[in-house]
Amino acid sequence: MGPNDLAALWVTLRLALTSTLLLLLLGTPVAWWLARSHSRARTLVETIIALPLVLPPTVLGFYLLIALSPNGIIGAGWMALGGNGLAFTFSGLVIGSVLYSMPFVVQPLQNAFAAIDRRTLEAAGTLRASPLDRFFSVVIPLARPGLITAATLGFAHTLGEFGVVLMIGGNIPGKTQVLSIAIYDHVESLQYAQAHLLSAGLLIFSFLILFLVYRTNGTSLLRRENR
Amino acid sequence: MSTGINFRFKLPLGTFTLDAAGEIPSRGVTALFGRSGCGKTSLLRCIAGLEQAGDAYLSIAGECWHDSDKGFYLPPHKRAIGYVFQEGMLFPHLRVGENLRFGHRRTPVGQRSEDFDRVVQLLGLGPLIDRSPAQLSGGEKQRVAIGRALLNHPRLLLMDEPMAALDRGHKKEILPYLERLHGESDIPIIYVTHDLDELARIADHLVLIEQGTILAAGPLYEMLGRVDLPIARDEEAGALFDTRIVHHDQTYHLSRLALDGCELTVGWIDRPVGAMVRIRIHAKDVSLALDPPGPTSILNVLPVTVLEMAAHGRGRMIVKLDLGGQPLLARITQKSQANLDLRPGMRVYAQIKSVALSL
Numbered sequence: 001m002g003p004n005d006l007a008a009l010w011v012t013l014r015l016a017l018t019s020t021l022l023l024l025l026l027g028t029p030v031a032w033w034l035a036r037s038h039s040r041a042r043t044l045v046e047t048i049i050a051l052p053l054v055l056p057p058t059v060l061g062f063y064l065l066i067a068l069s070p071n072g073i074i075g076a077g078w079m080a081l082g083g084n085g086l087a088f089t090f091s092g093l094v095i096g097s098v099l100y101s102m103p104f105v106v107q108p109l110q111n112a113f114a115a116i117d118r119r120t121l122e123a124a125g126t127l128r129a130s131p132l133d134r135f136f137s138v139v140i141p142l143a144r145p146g147l148i149t150a151a152t153l154g155f156a157h158t159l160g161e162f163g164v165v166l167m168i169g170g171n172i173p174g175k176t177q178v179l180s181i182a183i184y185d186h187v188e189s190l191q192y193a194q195a196h197l198l199s200a201g202l203l204i205f206s207f208l209i210l211f212l213v214y215r216t217n218g219t220s221l222l223r224r225e226n227r
Numbered sequence: 228m229s230t231g232i233n234f235r236f237k238l239p240l241g242t243f244t245l246d247a248a249g250e251i252p253s254r255g256v257t258a259l260f261g262r263s264g265c266g267k268t269s270l271l272r273c274i275a276g277l278e279q280a281g282d283a284y285l286s287i288a289g290e291c292w293h294d295s296d297k298g299f300y301l302p303p304h305k306r307a308i309g310y311v312f313q314e315g316m317l318f319p320h321l322r323v324g325e326n327l328r329f330g331h332r333r334t335p336v337g338q339r340s341e342d343f344d345r346v347v348q349l350l351g352l353g354p355l356i357d358r359s360p361a362q363l364s365g366g367e368k369q370r371v372a373i374g375r376a377l378l379n380h381p382r383l384l385l386m387d388e389p390m391a392a393l394d395r396g397h398k399k400e401i402l403p404y405l406e407r408l409h410g411e412s413d414i415p416i417i418y419v420t421h422d423l424d425e426l427a428r429i430a431d432h433l434v435l436i437e438q439g440t441i442l443a444a445g446p447l448y449e450m451l452g453r454v455d456l457p458i459a460r461d462e463e464a465g466a467l468f469d470t471r472i473v474h475h476d477q478t479y480h481l482s483r484l485a486l487d488g489c490e491l492t493v494g495w496i497d498r499p500v501g502a503m504v505r506i507r508i509h510a511k512d513v514s515l516a517l518d519p520p521g522p523t524s525i526l527n528v529l530p531v532t533v534l535e536m537a538a539h540g541r542g543r544m545i546v547k548l549d550l551g552g553q554p555l556l557a558r559i560t561q562k563s564q565a566n567l568d569l570r571p572g573m574r575v576y577a578q579i580k581s582v583a584l585s586l
Contacts, residue, residue, distance in 0.1 A: 119316045122277050125303040126310035127330035127379050133304075137329075141320040 005198060007174040008182035015090070015178060016158040019097040023105040023154040024147070026098065031109035031150075032139075050107075052100045060100060061167025068092050068168060093169040093176055097158045104153040112146020113139065145217045152213040156206055230288050232383065232415065236273040237282035245269050245280070245439040253288060255431035256409055256416040258447070260423075260458070266439040267419045271385050274417065275310050276303040287383055307338065309376030309414075311386040315368040317360040323371050324356040330379030340380045349411065350374045350404050366397030370404060377412070384416045390425060398425075405429050423463040424583075427451065427507050452554025454537040454545045459556065464545065465509035465583070466556050472502050481526075484582075487551030492526040493582045510545055512580040513557035517567055519576055527579040531555060533571050536564065548577055 030049070034042060052060055067074045068086040074095070075086050086092040116139060124134045140147070162180040169176035171185070179198055186195035235248035245266040251257045259267040272278040274285060276293065279300060285293040292301045303310075309330075317326050331343065347353055350370045360368060369389050376384060389405075390398045402425075409416070409429055420426050426433065426447070433450040435442040435458065443456055452466050453459060470484035470491065482496040484504065496504060520528060531548040538544050544564050548555040555577060559569075569575070 117316070119312055119314075120318065122303070123310065123312060123316040124318070124329070125277070126275055126306075126308055127375065128304050128333035129329070130304050133333075138318060138320075 002194070004173045004177070005182055005194065008177045008179050008198075011090070011174070011176065012159060012178040012180075015093055015097060016155050018094050019101060019158045020151055020155045022094065022098050023101055024151060027102060027105040027109055027150065027154075030102075031106045032113055032135075034106065034110045035113035050103050053103050057100065057161070057163025058167055061096065061164040064092075064096050064099070064164065065168045068095065087168060088170045088172065088176060090169075090176060093165055093178075096164045096168045097161060100161060100164045101154045101157045104157045105150040108146045108149040108153065109143065112143035112149075115146075116142050148213055148217050152209060156209060159202070159206065232274070232288075232417075233284070233286045234270075234274060235282070235284040236270065236280040238269060238273060238278060238280035240266055240269055240439060243439045245273070247436070247439065247441050248284075249434065249441055249444055251415065251417060251434070252432055253415050254413065256418050256429050257432040257434060258426045258430035259417060259419045259434050259436055260426055261421065261436035263421055265436045267421075267436045268387050269439075270436065271387055271417060271419050274383075275308055275385050276301060276306055277310075307380060307382040309379045309381035309384040311369070311372050311376050311384075311389045313388050314392050315360075315365075315372040317363075317368055317371055317375070319360050321360075322356070323352065323358050323360065323363070326360065326371055327352070327356075327375050327378050329375060334380045338380055341377050343378060346374050346377050349377075349407060364397065365393050366400040369393065369397075369401055373404070373408070377408075377414075381414055384412075384414050386416065386418045388419050388421070390422075391420075402428060423458065423461055424507075427465075427467055428505070448553070452547060452556065454535055454547045454556070459510070459537065459545045460539045462511070463509060464556060464558070465507050465512075466554050468506050468508065468553060470504055470506055472496060472498055472500050472504060475500060487553060489529050489551050491529075491579070491582060507583040508555060508579055509581075509583060510556035510558040512582075513548075513555065514578045514580070515546065515548075515557055515559060515563070515567065515569070516576045516578060520578065523578070525578045525580060527582075529577050529579065531575060531577045533569055533573045533575060535571055536569065548575075550577070 030045070034046060065087055066072050069075045070079055070085050078086050086095065120142070121134050121138060124138045129137060160180060161178070162184070165176070165178055166181060171177050171181050179202055183195050183198045186192070186198070230253045232251040232253065234251070236245055238245040243266070247270055259270060261267045269278060273280050273283065281295060283293045283295045285291070291299060292306055293299065318329065321329070327343070327347070331339070347356070350373060352370060352374050355363065355367055355371065360371070363371065373389065390401055393401065406429060418430060430447050432445065433447045434444040435450065435456060437457065443450065443453070448467050450456065451458065458464055468486050470486045472482055473485045473490065474483040475495070476483070480495045481492050482494070484491045484493060484506065493506070498504065529550060531550050534547040534549050534554070536544055536546045538561060542561045544559055544561050546557045546559060546569065548557060557577060567575070
């Protein structure tokens, strides 16, 4: 593996971890609201969040590129806050990844939250637990399998991302070049051996993560039923 | 300043509106009684603060919890209440011990009025402490839920049909605990039920609810002895008496109970002479005769005075009788009433076929 490949691996892992963290932080309140709200805006928000599921990544990437440019709405705001421009930077990649992977995080969380009986929360309320207290002492533990699924899907989806990254991050080795693009480059230049190495590595890694998560989640669900 | 629970709630409930105001005594068990869907659970939820009525007032022993006129509403987690849901609603991710301590841990030490071990002992929870809720039977879950509510150190215990989801066997298992709770705790309890037998066993006061409004309220004995209320029409209608065991008859396996000036002979009661027992005489088990009947298999024939009567349709009547100063109800047919020419003030003989115990 060349130094560029190692750098791509590092960028990819960093991107996936950062995005997953942000996805959970942002996705949890959104999913909670979607699971509990009867507001009319709910359908609108659900639709917007689900859009990346159907849009070609290039469409999202194209509009993000425009928005992140120094004159775009996000880019200009970022510059005004003292930032250095977002397009073709790691931060830009994170923004793109978060938007692109949002449905994969929000939907399992929303399902997990919706499955919690309202009365269980009311019971906690009558037992002196404030709304925030209830969220951390009852909601989060009960939604744990959903949280794990959300984190895994968010992580795995970011790991395999290609189109959005290419549109907004370009292909700067060591900065914005991720594994999926490095593989593409190798194939383009007919370096099949390197392409194999990275592809097989990504394949095995993804398989292992999913397998581990499903195993822990699966057994924890089973244990719950046996209790 | 009132020591009881004063309330006023107006809350739309689909086809009708809960529109209830009144006072609940600060001692004993007050039952909110009515048919399913009459609004009794909504009233309980309003008292807990789980439902926020637009027009509302609630104060507990002079302390205001809700006053919509002043824009004041204390959310449930700031009210010192214990709430028992129909299905227990234990936290599935916590063991029984952690469920019991959920409210306990969140109560400031100075406000803790219940002792953990005492509650565990009162409800027989010792062997369950390390189990998870999924390993409990329905009755056990409800006992834990009651314990969890008590260990929230409430000033007011609210119970929403805590036995409705249980089968007969588990109800039998829970009732003695509720009665012990009633006897040993001085926290006022508001108890929602639609079961007349349950009501007779544990309540002291009764609030009768129909279509979201309070039809009548008062001491249980008085209310169960009234002929003008829908409960008198119930198949299980009947009067309540607090009696004392005065004699056990070993030969015939019978016990004799004393109530104001007269005695009742009933099946053997496994309690010592001198013990107080609450009994219920169902109206359907009482028949009337103008003269003392001759030899009869009925053991209890008591002289009574007719107080009032009400027709209940389909040829049936309910008759309120005076038995040593307490009301006794009898259900007879309108034809019998005509035959006997029953009128208020008449002295007749009540033949009591059986007596239900509410131990």
